[in-house]
Amino acid sequence: MKSIGVRMIHSLYEDGGEGSPSNPLKYKDQDYMQLKESLLKEQKIFCDETFPPNLDSVGELEGFTEKNLQQIKWIRPLELNPDAVFVKDGTSRFDFQQGHVGNCWFLAAVGVLTFRKGLMTQVVPVDQSFKDNYAGIFHFRFWRFGKWVDVVVDDFLPTLDEVPLSVSSTCGKEFWALLLEKAYAKICGSYKDMIAGNPPEAFKDLSGGVHMSYKLTTPLPDLWDVMNRAVQSKTMMGCGSFTGKKGRKINAKFNLVGGHIFAVTGLKEVESSGKKVKLVRVWNPWGELEWNGDWCDTSDLWETVRDEVRNQCVKEREDGEFWMKMEDFCTYYEEMDICCDSPNFVDGDEACLWNCSVKEGRWEAGKSAGGSDFSAKEFWTNPQYRVTVKAVEGNQKGDKNVLLSLMQKPDEEHRSEVTYHSIGLAVFQVPPKTPKGRLPPSLFENQEPVILSDFYDDRELIEFHCLDLGEYLIIPCTFDPNKTASFIITVYSKTEADLE
Structure with missing residues (x-):
C-alpha cells in the first residue's frame, strides 16, 4: 500500500510547539515530571487536589442511591493487588471490561486504539510503573480541540466492596485502562460526565484524526471497500446498535445489547461451501454477551471453511468478540464511524x-x-x-x-x-x-x-x-x-x- 497521510500546513501548533504531540499542554497547569521529581525527593505519594478521591469526582451515577454512593471507597492499585502492574505483556482490548459507568462509547474507542501501537504510546506513555520510582502519580495524553494535553492523575480508584466501580482489569492486576479512564473522567468533569456519547467524540479525543459517519440502514454500495481501506489505513472503527423497541427485539433474539456502542476490530473474506462470504469482527466492551447468529463462535458455518481459517478466526471464549456476515452487520447495527489520520479511506486515493x-x-x-x-x-x-x-x-x-x-x-x-x-x-x-x-x-x-x-x-x-x-x-x-x-x-x- 502506498504511503498516505496529512501534511499540516496551518495548524494551531507547529511541530514541537505548544500543544503538539511532542509538547502537549499541561492540563490544570500540572507538570507531571516536576510533580513526580518533587514527590520522589520528599518521599510522598501523590493525591490530586484537582480531581480528589471523593464523591464530587464520581458524580451522581445513574442507578446509584445515596447509600450506594456513600459506600464507594477510593483505593490504590497496590492495595487492591500487591502484584499490580501498569501494563502486562502489552496493551490489548481484552485487558479490561466495562463497569458501572455507561461509557461504552469511550471504551470501544480505547479497544480499537490498542491496534494502533504508535498512537497508543502517545496516549498511554508506557514508562510508568507501580515499582520503579513509584509515587502514586500517572499521566495520559488526549487531543482536545486542536491541541494535545497531558493529564495528570493520582492512582486512587473508586471501588465498591474493593472491586473497581467502573472499568476493571480482566486479569485483576493490570491497571493502565483503569487509570486512562480516570484521566478522561477528569477532563470530562467526573465519572458521571462520561455517561452517554458517540464514537466520533472519543476517536477524536484519542487521535485528533478525521472521522466519517455511515448510516447502515442505507449502506453505501462500496461500504465493504471503504471498510477494507480503513483497516489498511490503520483507522479506528465503531458501530452502534438500535435503541428502543427494535433494539430490545434484536437483543432478545441475537444477544446484541441495544443502544450500545461496539468496536469493529477486523474484516475477513472467507470461502464457505464454494462461495465468498464477507465477515466483520465486532467487540463488546462489556467483555461478554456476544452475537449468537450466523458465524458466531459456536456456529456450524465455521465447519464449511478451511481448517486454518477456522483456527485463525474462532476463539470459543466469552471475551465479547465475535464475527458476523456483512449483511447481518448492516441489518442489526444502525450506524458506523471511522476515524483516521487522513481521509484517504473515503475515496481510495491512496497516493x-x-x-x-x-x-x-x-x-x-x-x-x-x-x-x-x-x-x-x-x-x-x-x-x-x-x-x-x-x-x-x-x-x-x-x-x-x-x-x-x-x-x-x-x-x-x-x-x-x-x-x-x-x-x-x-x-x-x-x-x-x-x-x-x-x-x-x-x-x-x-x-x-x-x-x-x-x-x-x-x-x-x-x-x-x-x-x-x-x-x-x-x-x-x-x-x-x-x-x-x-x-x-x-x-x-x-x-x-x-x-x-
Missing part, C-alpha cells in the same frame, strides 16, 4: 497527501453571531475564512477534493452540562481579483452559496465536497443568530489550501 489547515474562532452574540439566513444583513457579521482550491494531478472533475470540519469548543467545565448549538457552513465563490481582507455582502448579492451544509446540534460537523478551482469564502454559523460559542474550523484539501 494523495492531504493538506490540513486549522483555525480557531468564536461567535459572540450581538457581534459575530449572525445566524444561518444568508439573505439577512446580520449573516455577514459571522466569521469569514478564505481558501483557494488549486489543481490536483490526476483529479477528475466531480471528484470530492475538500473535507470541511466545524467543531464546537464548549466553555463549560463539565461535559454533561454542555449544550451544543445547531451549526453549519455556507461556502461562496469569491469573484476574481477580489482584494484581501473581510468581504462585504455586496459582493454576493446575486449569488447563492455553492455549499450550504446541513445543520446539526453535534460537537462536530464534517462534510466531504467537490470544489472547482478558485477562491472561496467559508462562513461558519449557528442556525439561530446571537449564540455565543468558540469553534475550530478545519479544511482538508487535496491541494495546498491556505485558510485565511
